[in-house]
Amino acid sequence: GAGVSQSPRYKVTKRGQDVALRCDPISGHVSLYWYRQALGQGPEFLTYFNYEAQQDKSGLPNDRFSAERPEGSISTLTIQRTEQRDSAMYRCASNLDGNEQFFGPGTRLTVL
Amino acid sequence: GDSVTQMEGPVTLSEEAFLTINCTYTATGYPSLFWYVQYPGEGLQLLLKATKADDKGSNKGFEATYRKETTSFHLEKGSVQVSDSAVYFCALSSYSSASKIIFGSGTRLSIRP
Numbered sequence: 001g002a003g004v005s006q007s008p009r010y011k012v013t014k015r016g017q018d019v020a021l022r023c024d025p026i027s028g029h030v031s032l033y034w035y036r037q038a039l040g041q042g043p044e045f046l047t048y049f050n051y052e053a054q055q056d057k058s059g060l061p062n063d064r065f066s067a068e069r070p071e072g073s074i075s076t077l078t079i080q081r082t083e084q085r086d087s088a089m090y091r092c093a094s095n096l097d098g099n100e101q102f103f104g105p106g107t108r109l110t111v112l
Numbered sequence: 113g114d115s116v117t118q119m120e121g122p123v124t125l126s127e128e129a130f131l132t133i134n135c136t137y138t139a140t141g142y143p144s145l146f147w148y149v150q151y152p153g154e155g156l157q158l159l160l161k162a163t164k165a166d167d168k169g170s171n172k173g174f175e176a177t178y179r180k181e182t183t184s185f186h187l188e189k190g191s192v193q194v195s196d197s198a199v200y201f202c203a204l205s206s207y208s209s210a211s212k213i214i215f216g217s218g219t220r221l222s223i224r225p
Contacts, residue, residue, distance in 0.1 A: 041217050042217050045212040091155075093213075100161065102158075
């Protein structure tokens with residue numbers, strides 16, 4: 001079946017612009033996670049949802065970052081007033097239950 | 113807080129060599145342990161996992177044993193192939209971390225023909 005998909009795969013934006021990154025999890029998966037991966041590092045947790053409820057947003061670096069999952073399926077990670085330090089790979093993962101998470105291909109964000 | 117420390121790379125080996133990538137962890141309670149792999153141009157894939165002490169995860173010739181006494185989960189393969197060239201991430205998930213995965217910084221592995 002279809003895996004986790006993310007769009008766009010690549011996003012180049014100018015500093016100060018807002019960006020919205022989309023994640024479409026595996027159908028039926030309850031939990032959805034967002035991670036950020038800097039070059040040469042492992043992914044770092046940002047936030048996660050069970051169904052439409054945001055359970056933990058402790059990893060969001062500041063209030064320019066927000067996420068939603070209004071219908072318990074697709075999720076959007078929004079970064080307002082982007083800065084160069086926001087450049088990274090943004091990864092989404094989903095799971096049904098238990099602890100195995102399935103990752104999408106990621107969105108590579110470059111802020112000029 | 114929970115954390116994972118893994119061997120720094122890059123690691124370069126010849127084909128058919130023995131591979132070990134060291135990984136140690138710090139966690140409260142009893143975490144599940146994972147190795148993820150990222151092949152060039154692809155996303156993160158789960159390679160293997162172990163959910164309790166002394167479990168051995170295995171896949172594609174790779175193995176790792178959950179050692180609670182040494183808080184380790186070292187990745188091994190007896191004979192590597194060029195196609196094993198990738199970045200390998202050790203990771204954990206625990207109840208105290210609310211099921212989010214905590215990753216090590218990754219080890220880049222290159223295999224020479």
